[in-house]
Amino acid sequence: MTQQATVVLGVIGADVHAVGNQILAHALEEAAIKVVNIGVMASQKEFIEAALETGADAIWVSSLYGHGEMDCRGLRDKAVEAGIGDVMMYIGGNLVIGKQEWSKVEDLFLKMGFNRAYPPGTMPEEAISDLKEDLALRGV
Amino acid sequence: MTQQATVVLGVIGADVHAVGNQILAHALEEAAIKVVNIGVMASQKEFIEAALETGADAIWVSSLYGHGEMDCRGLRDKAVEAGIGDVMMYIGGNLVIGKQEWSKVEDLFLKMGFNRAYPPGTMPEEAISDLKEDLALRGV
C-alpha cells in the first residue's frame, strides 16, 4: 500500500453487538489502516455518508443478530447513487438467522453487492490481509 | 400363564458384560419366572444344553460387546438339531458394532432365527411382558 487506507466500520441495522466491532477497530488500527468507526446500530445512510465524507476505500459491515439479510438489501445501490459505487464492501458476522450452509450465505451477500463475505469466527487478520490485497490491486 | 415358565439366560461368546445379566435375572425372578442363568461367556452349546436339560420355554441371549453377529450365527440350527427347534429365542444388548439403524439390526437377528430382538436401553419389564404374551399364545 502506498498511502494509508481508510475503512468505514460499523454494525448495521438494529444490531447492538459491540464487542467484535471494538476488536475489529483495534485490529485495523494495529495494521496501520485508518478506521472510521460508526459503531453499532448504524443505518445504511450512516455508512454511505461516512464513506463519502472520509473518502473511504472500503466499508466493513458487521451483522451479528440475524437480520443482516433484510438490513443490507440496497446498500450497494445507495453507494452507486452517492457516486461511490466502486467502494470496496466487506461483510462479516452471523449474517443470517440460524446455522446455514456457508456457501449459500456467501452467495446471497455477494449477489447483494458485497465484494467479500466472512463466516462466523473469522479472525480480523484474515480479512485485513484480503483487504490489503484487494486495495493493492487497485493501486491504493 | 398357567405353569411357571423357565428361561435360560446368558451372555454369548467371549462377552463378559455381567451387570445387565444380573439385573435381568433379578427382574425375571421378580416376575415369577424360573431363571437358569448360565452367566457370561456362554457358548451356543451351553445355551442349548441348558435349555434341553431344564425344558426351558425360552432362551434369552445377551450380546453387548459387538461380536453378536458372529457369535449368534447358527444358534437356531443347533436348537433344531437338538430337537428344541421351536424354543422361543430373544436377544438383546448392543448387538452389532457401532451405532446402526435399529430396524436393520433387528432384521438381521430376526432372520438369524430370533423371535424378538431388543435395542440398547431396553428395560427388562418390556421384554418380560412380551414373553408373557408370547408364551400365553402358546398356552404356557
Place this chain on the structure above:
Amino acid sequence: MKEVINQRIAEKDFLAAREEVLKGWPTGEDVDLKEAFKYHQAMDEKKRMVPVITQADRQGKTLIQPRAGVALPEEHISLLQFLLEEGEADLLPTTIDSYTRQNQYREAENGIKESREMGRSMLNGFPAVNHGVGICRGVIEAIPAPVQVRHGTPDARLLAEITLAGGFTDFEGGGLSYNLPYAKRVDPADTISHWQYVDRLIGYYQEQGININREPFGPLTGTLVPPSISHSVGILEALLAAEQGVKYLSLGYGQNGNLIQDVAALQTLRDLSKRYLAEAGHADVQVTTVFHQWMGGFPQDEAKAYAVISWGSAAAALGRATKVIVKTPHEAMGIPTREANAAGLKTTKQIVNMLQDQGIEQTKRLDIEKEMISKEVDQILARVLEIGDGDWARGAVRAFEAGILDIPFAPSRYNSGKIMPARDNHGAVRFLNTGKLPFGKEVQAFHEKKLDERAQFEERDVSFQMVIDDIYAIGKGMLIGRPRD
C-alpha cells in the same frame, strides 16, 4: 427530560401514561386490565412463574430455561412444546425479535410477512406487540409451564402491557440492563422512567393478588463482566422495581467461568440484594437467582460448545441458582434449530440432576471472593446513593454519567467505557482498569495483585492484549487467553 426519581408513580399519572402507551400500535387497543386480571386469576398455578420458582428455590433445585422465539405463532408454540417435551425444559421463554425491541413495529410487521412468504422465520424472535393480546394468550394456553418474556427492549411499556394482558407471568429487563448493553443513544433517565412504568404495571397486577415475576437482565454485555458491576446494576433495578410494588424478583448473573468466583457471585447476589431491599423497606420482596451459562463468544465446534454448556450447568447447580438459562451447541453460529436448542437443555438437565445433591463447601477462597464482591458493590452503591442525593434513580443516572457505574464493552454513549476487565491467573474476572469506579485502595490493590500474578506467569505485561486474548479464549477452547506459543 425531567429528572427521574425513585418514587412510586402516582395512579393518575400512570393511567394517563397508559393511554398514550397503548396507542403505540393498533394491538394496544385490545388491552383491558380488568379483564386481564380475571384471566390471570383463572390461570393454573403450574403455568405461573412465581409458585413454580418459589417451590424450586425452597427445595434447592435448579430449574432450566432456554431462549427461543420465532416470528409466527403456530411455529412459536410448536417450538416451545418441543423444548418442553423433547428438551425437558422446566420454564419457557418467549424471546422477542430485535425490531420489536427497538419499537420498530413496522419492520416487525414486514418480518412477519416475509416469514410467511419465505416459509422460515425472518425475525430473530417473536414480535409479541404486532401479534397482540389474543395470540399471546394462544401461546400461554398451549404451554403447560410458566412462560417468560425475554427481550432487550429499552422502552418495553407497550410490550409489557400486551404480554402481561396476554397471560405471561414473568418479564425480563430493566432500565439499566436493557439499555446500556442494548442501545446506543438512549438516555438512562428515559429508560429508568419507562421501566418504572413497567414495574408499576406489575405492581398494579400485584395489588390484585396476581404475582408476576420480574427479572433484571444480569449478564449485561455478557463479556467478562466483573460480578460487582452486574450485581450493582441488578440491585439498583431491584430497588427501583420494589418501589413500584414488584414483590417477586429473580436477579441474574452471567457465568464467568471460574467456579469459585461464579459461586461467590451467586451467593452474594442473593445476600446483598436482600440486604439492600430490606434497608430500603422492602424486606417482603422475594429474591431468587438466575445463572446464565457463558454469555460471551462461544466455540464454533459443537462438542466444545457442549463442554461450555456443561460447565455452566455445573456452576449453576453447585451455586444453587434457582434457574439456569441455557445456551445451545449452535451458539457461535446462529439461532439454534429446535433440536440444537433441546440438546443444550438436555445436557444442562443431566448435569443439574447429577449435581443437585452435591453442594459446595464454604471454603476460604470462596469467602474471600464473596468478601471482595460485597466490598465492591457496597463501595459502588454507596457512591451511587451519595451522588444521587439519597435517591437511587437519580444516583443511577448520575453514576453512569460519572463513570461510577461502567459496563465493559457496552455500546451506549451513556456508558463511560473506561473500565477494562481481564482474567487473573485462575480465570476469575478482575479489573485491569477500574476507570472511575469508586473503589478503595484495598480493592484496587487486590485486582492489581491478581493481574500481576498472571502477567508474571505469562511473562508479559498487563495490557489490552490480555483483554483481547480473553475475549477470544473460550471460543478458542481455553478459559484464560494465554499468549500463543
Place this chain on the structure above:
Amino acid sequence: MKEVINQRIAEKDFLAAREEVLKGWPTGEDVDLKEAFKYHQAMDEKKRMVPVITQADRQGKTLIQPRAGVALPEEHISLLQFLLEEGEADLLPTTIDSYTRQNQYREAENGIKESREMGRSMLNGFPAVNHGVGICRGVIEAIPAPVQVRHGTPDARLLAEITLAGGFTDFEGGGLSYNLPYAKRVDPADTISHWQYVDRLIGYYQEQGININREPFGPLTGTLVPPSISHSVGILEALLAAEQGVKYLSLGYGQNGNLIQDVAALQTLRDLSKRYLAEAGHADVQVTTVFHQWMGGFPQDEAKAYAVISWGSAAAALGRATKVIVKTPHEAMGIPTREANAAGLKTTKQIVNMLQDQGIEQTKRLDIEKEMISKEVDQILARVLEIGDGDWARGAVRAFEAGILDIPFAPSRYNSGKIMPARDNHGAVRFLNTGKLPFGKEVQAFHEKKLDERAQFEERDVSFQMVIDDIYAIGKGMLIGRPRD
C-alpha cells in the same frame, strides 16, 4: 497350578517361558528382543509415553486419551490420526479386540477376513497379535504421539511381546484387574503369574534404559466400584509390577460422580500407592494417575452423554489426574464412529483447558473422604498381607478366595460377589453390604450411617432396589437412583 509368590522371575525361567509364549501364534517368531531394544532407543521422545506424561504431571496438566481400535491396520492408523488431529488427543490407544483378549487368534483371523470382505470392522478392536510386530510398528511410525495398548486380556504375554517389540510404550492391565472383571473361569493365581511375565518383560526393557509405562486397569467393572476396592487392586498390581522391575506406573480410577469422592480418590490413589511402594522398597517408582470418565451405563441421548463426559472431565481436571480416558456420545449405543470419538475428546479438551488453572481446595469434606478411603485400603491390604503370610501375590489370591477382596458385579467365579455398593444421599458410592471385607467398626458404621441418611430421605428401606436404581441412574439422567414418583 503352583502357588504364585511376589518374587522377580529368574532370568532363565523367564527366557524358557518366552520360548513357549512366542509359539502361541506364528507372528511370535518375529519378536527379536535385541532388535526391539534398538528400535525403542531410536524412537522420538515425543512418541514415548513416559517423558510425555512425566512432563504433564510436573506441570499439573491433564492429558486426554480416547479408546479406539479397528480390525484393519490402514483403518486403524487413519482412525488414530483423525483422533489426534480432529480430536486433539494428547495420547493415543490401540484397543484390542475381544477375541485376541481371550487368546482366540483363530477367531480374530476370521474377523480380519470378514472385515476385509464386509468393508467394515467386524472386530471390536485391533488384533495386534495376528497383525504382528511389523504392522504394529507401522502404527507407531504413523502416529506422532505416544500410543498405549489397551485391552482386557487375562493372559497377555504374547500380546505384550508383540506390541512392545512393535514399538508401543505403554501397556494396560494386570493380573487382577484384567481377570476378575474380564473373565469367568480363570484362576487369579494364573493371571498374576502371567502378568508377572508381562511386568518382567517390561523390567527387561527397563534394564536397557527403555522406559515403558504400565497401567493397571483402574475401573474394574466400571459400575459403582467403591474407591477403596479399586485402589486396593491397583496398589497390589503396582507392588507386583515393581517387583518385576517396572519403574513407571499409572494408576487408574473410574469416576463415581460425586466430585468430592472422586477428587479424594485421585489424591489418595497417588499418596497411598507411593507409600506402599516405598514401604516395599520401590520408592524410585514413578506414579501418575488416570481418571476414567464414568464407566457404567451411559445415557442413550447424545446431549446427555456430553454432560456425563463433561462432568468426568471436570473431576479429572480438578483432581489433577495426569490423564483422563474419554468416553463418547455413542457410548450407550456401540463402538463410536471416529467423529463421535473426536467429539468426546473435544468436549473433554475444552473442559480440561478451562479448568486446569482452577484447582480445588483441601476442604473438610475432602479430608474426611480421603481419611475413609485410606483407612479402608489399609484395612484391606493389611489383611491381604496377613493372609498371604507376608507375600502380596499369595495374599491377593487368597484374599479373593476369602472375599477379603471383592469386586462388585464381577463375572469371575473367583470373585465372592458378596459386597454390594450403593450411592449415599450426596451420590458418593458406599457399601450397602461389605461382605467379608475386613473393615473395622468405624468404617462399617460410616457406610451404614451414609446409607441410612439416604433411606430416610427417600422414605424407603436400604435394599437391593437402591442398587438397581443406582445402576440405571446415570443412564436415565440422574446420579442417585431415587425412587420414581
